[in-house]
Amino acid sequence: MPSSHTAIRVAGLHKSFRMPRQRVHTFKERALHPLRPTRYDELRVLRGIDFEVREGEFFGIVGRNGSGKSTLLKCLAGIYGVDGGTIEIAGALSPFIELGVGFNPDLTARDNVALNAVMMGLTPRQARARFEEIIAFAELERFTDQKLKNYSSGMQVRLAFSLMVQSDPDVMLIDEVLAVGDASFQQKCIDVFHRLRDEGKTIVLVTHAMAMVERFCHRAMMLSDGHITHIGDPAEVGRTYMSENLHSARDDRGAIRGEEVRLRDAWVSDAGGQRVDTIAQGEPMRLHVAIEAIALVRGPAITIWLTNEDQVRVFSVGAREDGGGALADLEPGERTEFTVELHNPLSAGRYYLGASVTRGSAGLDVLLLRQRAADLLSYGADLYGLVAVAHVQSLTRTRSREAVA
Ligand SMILES: Nc1ncnc2c1ncn2[C@@H]1O[C@H](COP(=O)(O)OP(=O)(O)OP(=O)(O)O)[C@@H](O)[C@H]1O
């Protein structure tokens, strides 16, 4: 649980970049116009940002590409100077994690770890002692003496993340570590996030993965056009982000009509294959979505879920093909039906079948989103909790002698 102490306080933060408007491209141009002044455009990335993060809080930052998330973290980390406003941070800050930052590509992993560990405040002796752990966590034992420039981006992030965790700071700033890791490393990061959260670390996490925001963050905020457009409940921020991060038209039922894929149909059927809108607890049921590609869609992901009346997602299933989450490209005109078969686990109540088609590693590009593609009523004796679980129970009664006497 976050404490009442403030770990990070940002007030009136402004940050701009100066972008040269015209470039001298050739030697000839340079020779002809040696003194032509370079003119600059001002890119105002952060335009007055105010927020606080409490100690022990897991705080998410979301926003579209280029909305200034990394810039904000770099300002917090002191890598960028600010043009206005103040930043206060209580406690030791982890170095900023981003691809390559802080690493020297011409040194081996071993030397980089030694260098970074010392920069993070470990003594050389502590650094050596932790080296093995850092490498083991990153699973890079076979590559310790390789220069970092020969590391893949995923390997670099593993090393940086591992280093950060081992340096045990009070405040961690994390930028998109999950996007480049493979599935097993992602799971490891998730385990670490759980632990850090329980230990009461203050963590600022930039991510495009809304599931991470909902799962881990106590609060989240969304940046757009240089401002904080939403701050507060992570599920709400996640939903806002999802629905605003769509380059498609919205119809009158709040659905996203994609320009690349469309939803042909979504329905629930019973064991006999009949379409139904009510289903008894424990009965076999199937959830279906049928989509059609309008244009070529590369590496799509299809997800289907059920939400209850409080908009809580009860479960969610992603379509898999050949073990991976992304599917083979959809050709224009190609139709795909995705079916999930299960026994109805739902508490009695009303549910909505939702479906999305996304693209990109973190589901960044939402091509189609429908929160209420079909309605479903579940009925039975279980009324409480989200799901009715299959279970075995026992009840033992004993009477103590004193009570009898
Ligand atoms: N060092 C820099 N010099 C000039 N412009 C920069 C610099 N760093 C960032 N920018 C610009 O500032 C804007 C915000 O970039 P930033 O990297 O903070 O976005 P982001 O929200 O992290 O995006 P992404 O989701 O793609 O990581 C972009 O327009 C980017 O081009």
Ligand SMILES: [Mg+2]
């Ligand atoms: Mg970024």
